[in-house]
Amino acid sequence: EADIYQTPRYLVIGTGKKITLECSQTMGHDKMYWYQQDPGMELHLIHYSYGVNSTEKGDLSSESTVSRIRTEHFPLTLESARPSHTSQYLCASSESPRGSANTGELFFGEGSRLTVL
Amino acid sequence: RKEVEQDPGPFNVPEGATVAFNCTYSNSASQSFFWYRQDCRKEPKLLMSVYSSGNEDGRFTAQLNRASQYISLLIRDSKLSDSATYLCVVNPRGSARQLTFGSGTQLTVLP
Numbered sequence: 001e002a003d004i005y006q007t008p009r010y011l012v013i014g015t016g017k018k019i020t021l022e023c024s025q026t027m028g029h030d031k032m033y034w035y036q037q038d039p040g041m042e043l044h045l046i047h048y049s050y051g052v053n054s055t056e057k058g059d060l061s062s063e064s065t066v067s068r069i070r071t072e073h074f075p076l077t078l079e080s081a082r083p084s085h086t087s088q089y090l091c092a093s094s095e096s097p098r099g100s101a102n103t104g105e106l107f108f109g110e111g112s113r114l115t116v117l
Numbered sequence: 118r119k120e121v122e123q124d125p126g127p128f129n130v131p132e133g134a135t136v137a138f139n140c141t142y143s144n145s146a147s148q149s150f151f152w153y154r155q156d157c158r159k160e161p162k163l164l165m166s167v168y169s170s171g172n173e174d175g176r177f178t179a180q181l182n183r184a185s186q187y188i189s190l191l192i193r194d195s196k197l198s199d200s201a202t203y204l205c206v207v208n209p210r211g212s213a214r215q216l217t218f219g220s221g222t223q224l225t226v227l228p
Contacts, residue, residue, distance in 0.1 A: 108160035
């Protein structure tokens, strides 16, 4: 069983509020990711991190920001939520095997389902 | 055109049936391939990697056809617990950051 946790699982808030989605993993993984997934649609990478103090934007443009101050913690923040931000946000982590390019196993948290009214 | 395309289904099959899903990818330089499983309102989990020579894990068989740029997943003797969405995942350049997910094929196994 993967040890990666997201809170809150469900969040319903009004437009203009600041929100932070928490993600923590206890596996010591260097790499962490945030994906966005709408119902019936594919996952899109919005942020990733190779390690502490390393963050980069993913392929899908997002108004959210992330930080990686500790290896185990990768929170995502929306300064001013809008209805267009309504979606499921999935945090994931993976190992960094040396000398291997076949990195395919991501361990996902259970997701944070955000609804902005 | 999407980088990874899957038939969305749904596939509704009786228990015990054999069912196959295909997935096509557009980047001919893609290096590695995977099938993930996602239960309803749950997170995706790795089901199996797909190797060039094809590979089997119990009732599940995965195959890769590089010339035609498609991968397949075969499920034999379907169980009710196999009901889920199956995501085709392609890794174009060997970096986990580059994983591209298909939108998934929904399978329902009926009693």
